[in-house]
Amino acid sequence: MGDTWENSFTEQERFRIRRLEISDKKKGFIELLGQLTVCESVSDKDFEERYQELANHGDDHVICVIEDTHTEKIVATGSVFIEKKFIRNCAKVGHIEDVVVDSAIRGMQLGKKVVGFLTDHACSVGCYKVILDCNTENKPFYEKCGYKQKSVQMVKYFI
Numbered sequence: 001m002g003d004t005w006e007n008s009f010t011e012q013e014r015f016r017i018r019r020l021e022i023s024d025k026k027k028g029f030i031e032l033l034g035q036l037t038v039c040e041s042v043s044d045k046d047f048e049e050r051y052q053e054l055a056n057h058g059d060d061h062v063i064c065v066i067e068d069t070h071t072e073k074i075v076a077t078g079s080v081f082i083e084k085k086f087i088r089n090c091a092k093v094g095h096i097e098d099v100v101v102d103s104a105i106r107g108m109q110l111g112k113k114v115v116g117f118l119t120d121h122a123c124s125v126g127c128y129k130v131i132l133d134c135n136t137e138n139k140p141f142y143e144k145c146g147y148k149q150k151s152v153q154m155v156k157y158f159i
Contacts, residue, residue, distance in 0.1 A: 013069065014068060014069055014070055015066050015067070015068060015069070015075070015076075015108075015110060015113075016066065016067050016069055017064060017065070017066045017113055017114070017117055018064065018065060018067070019062060019063065019064055019065070020051070020054075020063040020064070020065050020077070021065075022047075022048065022051050024065055024067075024074050025042070025044065025047045027067065027072055027073050027074045028073045028074050029065065029074045029077065030042050030047070032074050032075070032076075032077060032100060032102055033077070033098065033100065035100050035102065035103055036098060036099075036100035037098075057081075059082070059121070059125050060081060060082040060084075060125075061079065061080075061081040061082070062079065062080050062081075062118070062121050063077065063078070063079040063098075064077065064078055064079070064114060064117045064118060064121075065077045066101075066110050066113060066114060068105075073102075075101065075102040075104075075105055075110065076100065076101040076102065076110040076111060076113070076114050077098065077099070077100060077114065078096060078097070078098055078099035078100070078114040078115065078117075078118050079096070079097050079098050079118070080094050080095065080096050080097070080118040080119075080121055080122050080130070081094070081095050081097070082094055082095075082122065082125055082127060083095060088128060091127075091128045092122075092125065092126050092127045092128065093127055093128065093129055093130070093131060094118070094119070094121070094122025094123075094125075094127040094129070094130035094131070095130070095131055095132065096115065096118050096119070096122075096130060096131070096132035097132070099111060099114055099115060099118075099132075101114070111141060111145075112144065112145055115142070115145045116145065118130075119145070119146075131150075132147065133153045
């Protein structure tokens with residue numbers, strides 16, 4: 001029984017969830033986003049400028065990452081931004097975006113940890129709901145995270 005607890009504890013310590021840090025570019029953050037969608041190389045200067053821009057939003061735009069402390073690589077990420085509304089007595093809504101787990105280690109519940117972290121953040125800043133868009137094949141994953149289908153997504157691309 002001691003070995004099971006010890007192995008479990010070691011696994012929890014291996015994957016550290018936290019907010020994005022400026023040094024995460026060198027830990028594979030941009031490459032990880034490339035597993036989600038088109039994400040060309042980003043210069044150090046552009047990364048630093050965008051990081052500072054987002055940091056200026058404080059709790060209204062949070063990017064979380066999971067770092068594998070054994071490899072010092074970012075293996076999962078997601079973001080939430082807070083929309084401030086006039087409806088519902090000037091309520092707030094959280095929008096979850098860009099959730100991805102490194103394909104080499106999927107199935108370890110890291111995606112659920114990311115979504116939970118982002119959901120908890122939205123709740124802690126007073127959002128009355130959190131919404132996200134996903135592909136049909138990802139619907140079962142988000143349902144396991146406590147989300148349910150509500151509407152249809154529409155999009156118009158400019159590029």
